[in-house]
Amino acid sequence: SSGINAEYGDWKGYFTAKKRDRSPSVWGLDCEMVYTAGGMELARVTVVNHKGETALDMLVNPTERVLDYNTRFSGVTEKGLAGVKAKLFDAQKALYKLITIDCILVGHSLESDLHALQMIHRNVVDTSLVFYGGGYKRGLATLSAECLGRIIQSADAGHDSTEDAVAALDLMKHKLKTTDNVKI
DSSP states (O other), X not given: OOSTTOOOGGGTTOBOOBOOXXXXXXXXXXXXXXXXXXXXXXXXXXXXXXXXXXXXXXXXXXSSOEEEOOHHHHOOOHHHHTTOOOOHHHHHHHHHHHOBTTOEEEESSHHHHHHHXXXXXXXXXXXXXXXXXTTBOOOHHHHIIIIIOOOOSOSXXXXXXXXXXXXXXXXXXXXXXXXXXXXX
16 A cells, blocks of 8 residues: 555655556656754755656755755755754655656656655656666766756755756656657
């Protein structure tokens, strides 16, 4: 059974989307995390539709005390999270309302995002694996520059999860357009 706070053995607190009478859709997903006394925790979740339009962009207040905002990479600051009331469960509920079990989530290194969201989803396209090369995962910024001619993650303020989610989607569109016998 799927749902919020379903029991999955050691995966307590994880959730899955549910089956709904909606056409399957494609969503770009990116999360930003911060270091806390309890480990890495979600601080921002962003979902964009296939056109790159933002469907969800939510800051999340971590459960544990923040040790390092990791701003250089996360773009999240202490000031930015000040006053944020949303918790992980609120982000899970928002995702639960938005996506279905049949939708496709596209992102870069999605295992980190899904773990931070405590989400189990079976239809994922991970650009870090699609563009895997030379025995290592290639960075999203490198792939974006090489394949799309687009510079991302260049701001001193850190990553922008919307920019990253759109870049992952656009990388997959590029891959499909440049692969023989694929029509999009």
